[in-house]
Amino acid sequence: MSGVNALWQAILVLVGGGAVGFLYKGLDRKLAARLQGRIGPPLRQPVLDVVKLLSKENIVPGTAVPWLFRAAPFLALVAATTALLYLPVGSLRPVLSGYGDLVLLLYLLAVPALAMALGGFASGSPYAVVGAQREIVMMMSYEFPLAIAAVGIAWRLATLGLSPAFSLATIAANPLWGLVGPLGWIGLLFLFVALLAVTPAELSKIPFDIPEAETEIAGGLLVEYSGANLALFYLADVIKTVVIAALVVALFIPYGIAAPLGVDGVGGQVLDLAFFLVKLFGVIFVAVTVVRVAFARLKVDQVARFYLLPTTLLALAGLFLLVLDKVVMGA
Amino acid sequence: MREKVKPEEMAEANERAPACSTCFEVPIGPIHPALKEGIRFTFWIEGERIRKVDIRPGFMHRGIEFMGTKRNLIQVLYLAERICGICSISHPLAIVQAVEQAAGIEVPPRAQYIRVIIGELERIHSHLLWAGVAAHELGFDTLLHYVWKVREPVLDLLEDLTGNRINYAIPIYGGVRRDVPPEKYPVLKNALRYYRSLVDDFVNFFLRDPSIEARTRGVGVLTREEADSLCAVGPTARASGLRKDVRQDWPYFAYPDLGVRAITPEDMGLEVQGDVYDRIVVRLLEVVQSIEIIERCLEEMPDGEIIAFPKVAALLAHLKKAEGEGIGRHEAPRGEVIHYIRLQADEEAPVVWKVKAPTYSNLMPWYPMFRDQEIADIPIVAASIDPCICCMERVQIVRGGREETLWKEQLLELSWAKTRRIVRGLGPSHVTRRASRGGADERR
Numbered sequence: 001m002s003g004v005n006a007l008w009q010a011i012l013v014l015v016g017g018g019a020v021g022f023l024y025k026g027l028d029r030k031l032a033a034r035l036q037g038r039i040g041p042p043l044r045q046p047v048l049d050v051v052k053l054l055s056k057e058n059i060v061p062g063t064a065v066p067w068l069f070r071a072a073p074f075l076a077l078v079a080a081t082t083a084l085l086y087l088p089v090g091s092l093r094p095v096l097s098g099y100g101d102l103v104l105l106l107y108l109l110a111v112p113a114l115a116m117a118l119g120g121f122a123s124g125s126p127y128a129v130v131g132a133q134r135e136i137v138m139m140m141s142y143e144f145p146l147a148i149a150a151v152g153i154a155w156r157l158a159t160l161g162l163s164p165a166f167s168l169a170t171i172a173a174n175p176l177w178g179l180v181g182p183l184g185w186i187g188l189l190f191l192f193v194a195l196l197a198v199t200p201a202e203l204s205k206i207p208f209d210i211p212e213a214e215t216e217i218a219g220g221l222l223v224e225y226s227g228a229n230l231a232l233f234y235l236a237d238v239i240k241t242v243v244i245a246a247l248v249v250a251l252f253i254p255y256g257i258a259a260p261l262g263v264d265g266v267g268g269q270v271l272d273l274a275f276f277l278v279k280l281f282g283v284i285f286v287a288v289t290v291v292r293v294a295f296a297r298l299k300v301d302q303v304a305r306f307y308l309l310p311t312t313l314l315a316l317a318g319l320f321l322l323v324l325d326k327v328v329m330g331a
Numbered sequence: 332m333r334e335k336v337k338p339e340e341m342a343e344a345n346e347r348a349p350a351c352s353t354c355f356e357v358p359i360g361p362i363h364p365a366l367k368e369g370i371r372f373t374f375w376i377e378g379e380r381i382r383k384v385d386i387r388p389g390f391m392h393r394g395i396e397f398m399g400t401k402r403n404l405i406q407v408l409y410l411a412e413r414i415c416g417i418c419s420i421s422h423p424l425a426i427v428q429a430v431e432q433a434a435g436i437e438v439p440p441r442a443q444y445i446r447v448i449i450g451e452l453e454r455i456h457s458h459l460l461w462a463g464v465a466a467h468e469l470g471f472d473t474l475l476h477y478v479w480k481v482r483e484p485v486l487d488l489l490e491d492l493t494g495n496r497i498n499y500a501i502p503i504y505g506g507v508r509r510d511v512p513p514e515k516y517p518v519l520k521n522a523l524r525y526y527r528s529l530v531d532d533f534v535n536f537f538l539r540d541p542s543i544e545a546r547t548r549g550v551g552v553l554t555r556e557e558a559d560s561l562c563a564v565g566p567t568a569r570a571s572g573l574r575k576d577v578r579q580d581w582p583y584f585a586y587p588d589l590g591v592r593a594i595t596p597e598d599m600g601l602e603v604q605g606d607v608y609d610r611i612v613v614r615l616l617e618v619v620q621s622i623e624i625i626e627r628c629l630e631e632m633p634d635g636e637i638i639a640f641p642k643v644a645a646l647l648a649h650l651k652k653a654e655g656e657g658i659g660r661h662e663a664p665r666g667e668v669i670h671y672i673r674l675q676a677d678e679e680a681p682v683v684w685k686v687k688a689p690t691y692s693n694l695m696p697w698y699p700m701f702r703d704q705e706i707a708d709i710p711i712v713a714a715s716i717d718p719c720i721c722c723m724e725r726v727q728i729v730r731g732g733r734e735e736t737l738w739k740e741q742l743l744e745l746s747w748a749k750t751r752r753i754v755r756g757l758g759p760s761h762v763t764r765r766a767s768r769g770g771a772d773e774r775r
Contacts, residue, residue, distance in 0.1 A: 036476040126357045130379075130706055206470050207542060215365045215468050215710045296542040297470025299707040300379060 010085055017084045021238035022046050024245075024281060028289045035293045046238065050231045058227035063124030072119030073225070073232035079111030080239040087246040088172040088254070089276060101166035102150050106143075109202065109243065112236050113139050116211070116221045119233075123224035131220020134300050135204075135211035141307035142201045148315035149191040149198075153251055156180065156322045172254040180322070181329045187321030192252045194315040199287040201307065202244050203237065207295035208303055216297075245283040253279055351375060351382045357706065361390045365468060365710035368720035372713070376706060384701045386694060389734070391720050392727035396684050403679040404430060404504065404650045405643060411670070412498050414686060415722040417460060420453045421663030422686065422722075423502045425670040428583060428659030430504045433674045434650055439636040442506035443585040444628050448519075449493065449501050450584075450661070451621040451628075455526065456485045457664035458614040461717045462537065465611065468710035469546050474536055481529055488522045491515065504646060506638030516629055523622050530619055537611050547607040551700040551712035554605055561695040565666020566617065567716045569595050570610040572603035577662040588631065589624055607715045617664075651679055665689040665717045688722035 026043035033040025060066050086105050088094050113135055120132030153176060154166045162174055176188055201208035212220045222233060257275045258268030298306065354375040361369035369390035375383040395414055399407045411422040424446060431438060459482040466474035486496045492511055493499035501507050511519070537543055553563065558571035568575045576593035578586045594616045596602070596609045603609060640646035654676040660669050666689030673683040693716040700712050728735045737745070 036473045037480055038476055126355060129355075130357070130376075133379075209470065210707070213470065213707065215470065216707050218364050293473045295471070296466070296474075296540070296546055297707075298542065298545065299705055301705075302545055 013084055013089065014081055016089075017081070017239060017242050018235070020277065020280070021242045024241060024284050025238050027281070028241075028284060031285065031289050032293050035290070046234075050234055053226075053231035053234065054228055056227040058229055059224075061124055061224045064224065065122040065124070068122035069119060069224075070229065072115045072122065073229045073236070075115035075118070076112035076236035077232045077239070079108050079115065080236045080243060083108040083243045084239060084246075086168060087243065088168055088250050089246070089273065094168055101164065102154055102168055102171065103166060105168065105247065106147060106150060109240070109247075110139065110143065112240055113202070113204075115236075116233065119225070120211075120221035125224050127217040127219070127223045128221055130217050131211045131213070131223070134213075135221060137300055138201055138208065138210065138303055138307075141304045142198045142311070145194045145307060145311045145315040146198045146202075148312070148319055149195045150251065152187070152191050152315070152319040152322050156184065156326065159326050168250055172250045175254050181325050183321050183328060184325030187318040187325060188252070190314050190318030190321065192248075194311050194318065195248055195251065196283075196287045197311050197314075198307070199244050199248065199283070200291050201303070203241055203288060205288050206292040207298045209292075209297060210300050210303060213297060241284060241288070242280065245280045245287075248283045248287070249276065249279045253283075351377055353377055354382050359709060359713075365713060366720075367464070368718070370718070370720045372701075372709070374701075374706070374709070379705045379707070381701050381704050381706070381709070384698065386697060388694070388720065388724060389727050390724075392724040393721065396686060396725070399684040400680050400682065403647060404674075404681065405647060407681060407684065408503065409500070411686075412500060415688065415719055416497060417457050417719065418453060418663045418665060418668070418722075419498045420449055420501065421661050421668050422670070422688075424450055424584075425659040425661040425663075425668045425686075426672065426684075427502045427504050428661065429657040429670045429672040430650070430659075430674070432657030432659065433655045433672055434504070434653035434657075435655075436505045436639055436649070438506055438639060440585070440633050441510075441635045442637045444632040445507045445509075445511050445637065446502055447585045447589070448511060448625050448628050449489070449499060449507075451624045452485060452489055452492075454621045454664045455618050456482055456489070457717075458618050459485070461614060461664075461714075462533075462611070465607075465711060465714050466537075466543075468714045469543060471543065477536070481526075484522055484525055488518065491518060503638065504650065505640045506636070508638070510637050511632075519625065519629065523625060526618065526622055530615075533615055533618075537615065538608075543611075544608065546708075546711065547611065549604070549606050550708050551607045551704060551715050552605050553696050553700050555603070557699045558605065558696060561699070562692050563666075563696045563716075564689050564692045565663070565717075566610055566613045567666065567693050567696060569593055570603075570613045571605035572597070577660050577667050581660060583660070585628065585631075589627055591620070591624065594620055607711055610715045647679070650674070652676055656683075663689050665719060666692060686722075686725070688719055690716065690719045690723035691725070693718070694723070 025046040030040040086094050117132040117135040120128040204211055256272040258271045263271055354377050357374045357376050360366050360371040371387040373385040374381050399410050411426045412419055414422045459478055463475040463478040490496050493501050553571045555572045558568045558573050572595050574593040578591040579593045596612045653674045656673040658671050668689055669687040671685040672681050675682045
């Protein structure tokens with residue numbers, strides 16, 4: 001792959017990812033509103049929000065650590081967009097495939113949250129500090145089941161002799177559901193549910209929006225952010241939503257429809273891309289929109305307990321079943 | 332002479348709180364998304380736990396009592412209606428009782444029933460409003476939108492009966508200004524049937540929802556003893572197991588005939604825990620109770636006059652001649668509201684008008700409720716007494732452009748001075764007027 005070609009692809013993925021992110025953000029808000037019996041904002045509202053934020057004054061509070069306060073939104077956005085380049089889009093290989101794998105992606109996913117916590121600590125507001133502490137506690141709780149789900153899949157692929165097992169291209173090209181026995185199938189289902197449960201927390205959405213908790217700590221981490229800096233965090237959130245959904249799709253539902261329908265060439269790729277977008281939407285709708293409409297906000301100890309006990313146990317059970325499956329299947 | 336409380340003594344009072352070296356201070360308010368009106372909480376937080384709280388009201392004082400003493404009693408009635416936007420009939424209902432007592436006015440029985448009907452409809456809409464706010468404080472906006480949507484029919488009904496969604500302008504000294512004619516009974520009964528049919532939904536959405544239970548069970552506990560000794564009123568007291576309700580203890584209007592009984596969680600077969608969950612239970616049961624009361628009113632309401640003085644001029648003339656004092660109490664949706672009024676012959680305006688809104692009595696119970704709770708509990712615990720800060724604010728002392736706080740000793744001094752003045756026959760008006768005007772000093 002030539003350098004120029006890769007550059008073009010990267011730009012295409014970033015712009016496309018951003019556009020899709022805005023579209024899904026708008027859809028999420030609209031559908032949540034309809035589920036709540038409201039009319040909701042127009043689809044382009046997220047774009048309008050960012051445009052407006054960019055035109056607003058960018059205030060750095062006097063008690064903040066200025067360079068860290070300004071750096072945090074950039075860090076979040078850069079990490080989120082970089083993660084976008086490691087994800088397979090439809091039947092296309094990730095732009096940066098070969099330069100990093102699933103483990104790198106997990107780290108990249110953790111960076112925006114860490115950046116937000118840093119920005120919170122740096123902003124010198126008690127609300128932001130409380131929010132940052134909550135973000136860190138929440139991360140420590142949900143990272144474990146997330147890692148189990150990712151590693152479980154890669155390990156099973158490796159036992160099947162596929163390599164590089166940790167490459168997302170390999171994972172997306174070889175859906176595990178068809179390669180494992182019934183035990184592994186149940187295990188995969190467990191891991192899938194665990195990953196879906198982690199999704200709203202990754203995105204700080206109700207019931208896990210405790211780092212921002214509008215009615216409690218007035219926006220928490222983001223309380224001191226305004227103007228362009230807030231817009232950057234908003235963008236990072238928009239893109240991270242796509243990244244998480246794409247990760248769920250790549251790990252668990254990487255199927256295309258072009259091959260079963262017998263369409264190939266460019267037409268097939270377009271068809272797969274469209275199907276991919278539908279799958280993304282499905283994941284976002286189920287794991288974010290419906291969940292945030294159906295629950296009240298939990299407290300930090302309840303969030304930690306939820307991830308450390310039931311979710312982790314579920315993920316561990318899934319991993320255990322995959323191991324059993326390997327023993328039974330013998331391959 | 333009056334002694335100033337020294338700063339050292341204040342510091343000493345602060346030190347009485349449990350020492351906490353790792354605490355940091357989190358101010359909530361006067362402007363904060365968890366609060367609908369201005370009041371300031373200062374929390375000392377250790378980790379996520381509240382170790383100490385200080386509550387400072389005084390941001391919303393509007394001097395309504397003072398304005399009242401400059402207007403004639405009919406105008407005062409309209410002012411009273413505007414003390415609170417949510418319980419906008421509770422204050423008029425209390426002040427008409429006070430004035431009727433002071434001026435010796437008899438009220439026709441039908442008017443008493445109509446007052447009860449409007450008052451109970453207000454309780455329904457107020458409790459629904461509260462349920463929505465509580466859901467929002469818990470981060471459950473879906474429930475907020477649902478509850479506020481089903482609250483609309485009762486507001487429409489009130490508009491149909493009185494002409495307004497809020498500020499109904501129905502009670503007047505000696506009766507009510509508008510009848511509820513028999514043609515309206517079907518509309519009323521339809522609305523009541525609608526709310527009856529919703530009760531099961533409410534029980535499911537609020538009381539059987541695991542995420543709401545997780546956020547409200549064992550949160551903001553007020554024990555029965557604390558509720559009693561801190562004089563909590565309304566649903567806050569009843570949720571702690573205190574059967575305390577003006578409608579039951581000192582029945583007025585048509586309530587003696589209706590036999591209202593104060594509601595506690597025990598009525599739903601639950602053990603009283605005095606937490607936020609119990610406060611939801613009590614308010615839910617009170618909506619059902621209000622529906623029953625209105626249904627009985629419609630059955631038992633006698634025909635006849637609705638007002639003692641059909642002409643306002645005649646009423647004003649009667650009130651101008653009246654001399655004496657009266658106390659009106661009404662069980663507002665948030666608890667007992669009390670109006671005290673003192674009339675003097677040949678004075679159109681009341682000499683003294685004193686208002687005590689229910690939130691005033693429910694401020695102190697906040698202290699035990701907040702004890703050892705988490706930051707995440709602050710909004711729901713604060714909202715659980717259904718605070719009405721504007722209605723509660725009674726005084727704000729500003730001297731020379733600077734705010735001042737009166738401490739317990741100074742307040743005691745002031746109340747002794749007031750008692751002395753009353754004994755000498757000068758009346759307590761001095762203090763009321765001076766305090767509202769902004770000088771609480773005792774110059775005469």
